[in-house]
Amino acid sequence: MILSDLRDHPALRRAFRWQIPLRYNIGVDVCDRWAAIDPGRTAIIEVSQDWRVTPVSFGAMRDASNRLANGLQARGVQRGDRIAILLPQGRCVLTAHLAAYKLGAIAVPLAALFGVDALAYRLADSAAKVLVTDAAGLAKTRQIAAPLPELALTVSTDGADGDAYGWATLLAGASPDFAAVETGPDDPALMIYTSGTTGNPKGALHGHRVLPGHLPGVQMPHEFMPQPGDLAWTPADWAWAGGLLNMLLPALHFGVAVVARPVMRFEPEEAFRLMADLGIRNAFVPPTALRMLRSVERPRERFALRLRTVAAAGEALGAETLAWGHDALGLTINEAYGQTECNLVLASCAAIGVSRPGFIGKAVPGHEVAIIRPDGSLCEADQQGEIAVRRPDPVMFLGYWGNEAATQAKFVGGWMKTGDQAVQDADGYVRFVGRDDDVITSSGYRIGPGEIEDCLLRHEAVALAAVIGKPDALRTEIVKAFVVLKEGRRGTPDLAAELQAFVRRRLSAHEYPREIAFRDELPMTTTGKIIRRLLRAEA
Numbered sequence: 001m002i003l004s005d006l007r008d009h010p011a012l013r014r015a016f017r018w019q020i021p022l023r024y025n026i027g028v029d030v031c032d033r034w035a036a037i038d039p040g041r042t043a044i045i046e047v048s049q050d051w052r053v054t055p056v057s058f059g060a061m062r063d064a065s066n067r068l069a070n071g072l073q074a075r076g077v078q079r080g081d082r083i084a085i086l087l088p089q090g091r092c093v094l095t096a097h098l099a100a101y102k103l104g105a106i107a108v109p110l111a112a113l114f115g116v117d118a119l120a121y122r123l124a125d126s127a128a129k130v131l132v133t134d135a136a137g138l139a140k141t142r143q144i145a146a147p148l149p150e151l152a153l154t155v156s157t158d159g160a161d162g163d164a165y166g167w168a169t170l171l172a173g174a175s176p177d178f179a180a181v182e183t184g185p186d187d188p189a190l191m192i193y194t195s196g197t198t199g200n201p202k203g204a205l206h207g208h209r210v211l212p213g214h215l216p217g218v219q220m221p222h223e224f225m226p227q228p229g230d231l232a233w234t235p236a237d238w239a240w241a242g243g244l245l246n247m248l249l250p251a252l253h254f255g256v257a258v259v260a261r262p263v264m265r266f267e268p269e270e271a272f273r274l275m276a277d278l279g280i281r282n283a284f285v286p287p288t289a290l291r292m293l294r295s296v297e298r299p300r301e302r303f304a305l306r307l308r309t310v311a312a313a314g315e316a317l318g319a320e321t322l323a324w325g326h327d328a329l330g331l332t333i334n335e336a337y338g339q340t341e342c343n344l345v346l347a348s349c350a351a352i353g354v355s356r357p358g359f360i361g362k363a364v365p366g367h368e369v370a371i372i373r374p375d376g377s378l379c380e381a382d383q384q385g386e387i388a389v390r391r392p393d394p395v396m397f398l399g400y401w402g403n404e405a406a407t408q409a410k411f412v413g414g415w416m417k418t419g420d421q422a423v424q425d426a427d428g429y430v431r432f433v434g435r436d437d438d439v440i441t442s443s444g445y446r447i448g449p450g451e452i453e454d455c456l457l458r459h460e461a462v463a464l465a466a467v468i469g470k471p472d473a474l475r476t477e478i479v480k481a482f483v484v485l486k487e488g489r490r491g492t493p494d495l496a497a498e499l500q501a502f503v504r505r506r507l508s509a510h511e512y513p514r515e516i517a518f519r520d521e522l523p524m525t526t527t528g529k530i531i532r533r534l535l536r537a538e539a
Helices: 009-015 026-037 058-074 091-103 116-126 135-141 167-172 210-219 241-253 268-278 287-293 319-329 404-409 449-457 493-506 532-538
Strands: 042-047 053-057 082-086 106-110 130-133 153-156 188-193 203-207 258-260 282-284 309-312 333-337 369-372 385-390 415-424 430-435 440-442 445-447 462-472 476-485 515-518
Touching: 026 058, 026 091, 026 210, 026 241, 042 058, 042 091, 042 268, 053 058, 058 091, 058 167, 082 091, 082 116, 082 135, 091 106, 091 241, 106 116, 116 135, 116 203, 130 135, 135 153, 153 167, 188 241, 210 241, 241 258, 241 282, 268 287, 287 309, 287 319, 287 462, 309 319, 319 333, 319 449, 369 415, 430 449, 440 462, 440 476, 449 462, 449 476, 449 493, 462 532, 476 493, 493 515
Parallel strands: 042 258, 082 106, 082 130, 106 188, 130 153, 282 309, 309 333, 476 515
Antiparallel strands: 042 053, 188 203, 369 385, 385 415, 415 430, 440 445, 462 476
8 A cells, every 4th residue: 555666657557456455544654563663763743832842653653642541531422532633733632643543532633723613513423422622621521511511521632621631641641552443444533624615614523544544645756755854843733624634644654754833824934934943845735825935035045955845735736836846846746636535536746757747737647536527427538527445445534423415415425526617628737617516607717716826926016816707697607816916015006907917818718807906814714714605605
């Protein structure tokens, strides 16, 4: 299940075979296995708000997670119980995940940026029995008005607080020895809620096989990780599939240490400083954050970067950001694609020549990906359709928690539908067009927002852009753009006209935005995706 040293994509696909054991536990794999081999090996490097650097070993992680597992088990936590984890990046997040997996429980990661309503929905929907959080999380959850009858135990990493049990006390009174529950690849391990870009979030339930299923999809964009000196980091919250499964758990599987720095707001200058000071070699950075990094001038001259790979996923990267990576970072940003339900199935890898501007990449070895019509039949080359993944697939979800109807609706025949529109060329490269909901129908044309957004980003005044379709009696829809300007620029009618002409010249007369609205910020999920449905509702 790990890519060989072959440096040819077709050969890799032909040679690849899944080798997932009948007995497999994520917690044992990413922690206890390394702790048995080399307990002093660094697993996590914590960087505090005041820039204190603290390495944490695999041995220390094993002991802490065993203590937590024992402490929770003694308080009635059983196999299959949901353990909600509401914490910023750090050793406590990983400890809670490991303990959940070893108990045979189900980890439910929750983003530290979630508001009260978002937390209330997920805690109630998952029927979480345990909540592991900090003082900030406690302050939010105590504002939840609706009862949470299933929530029996709250553990605070900041110490006992009212009805919350203290983390340190819980661990100190428990044994560092714990025999992990025997689990198989299909046993539930993890439930990640979808981003909610198109409606209420749904709990995507994954088995333990989700981690080995991710390994080839991590190795492609990170160019055959692990390599000597690799050190991983992502600004993405570890509660998101991008932070947890695109970086944290796969890197630990490979024995690569992961840098953890809790931040509530992405700051480009600070991100470059972190990468330089720690000597980070492998970064997973969502496209929105990459576009924010572009605001920093001459990063290679100002910072002693040692980056070997940068991967991006979550939204279309765009040719403009890909070109910036070459110029500003001196490397090819490798794009990847997936969903919470079935992640990292398409990727690029410059090391083997799989990289093409404007395209995500090709199918990752081990995954069968196609562009299909609504009836499940395959599209022709260059024909627009829906990205779909053939089942069974080890990275594919077990189903939506408590929602069998939504689970069934996700499939047509042997394919899992993604709801994302794309085209695949004759060489197997896939170009992302947009979500079904995002594709704009104007005067008979079907228009994807990504290309227009990428074009707007090429203008010197634009920092961020989001494009949606606005209902129109004559054209069905018109293209409307919401634009965040760079510092020092002011939104005026003249600038709006300039941007319209800029897109019209570079794309086409039917794609330019007939309306432009200037905004201070755009609505985004905690994973950095633009929530276009809110912009459509506003329009």
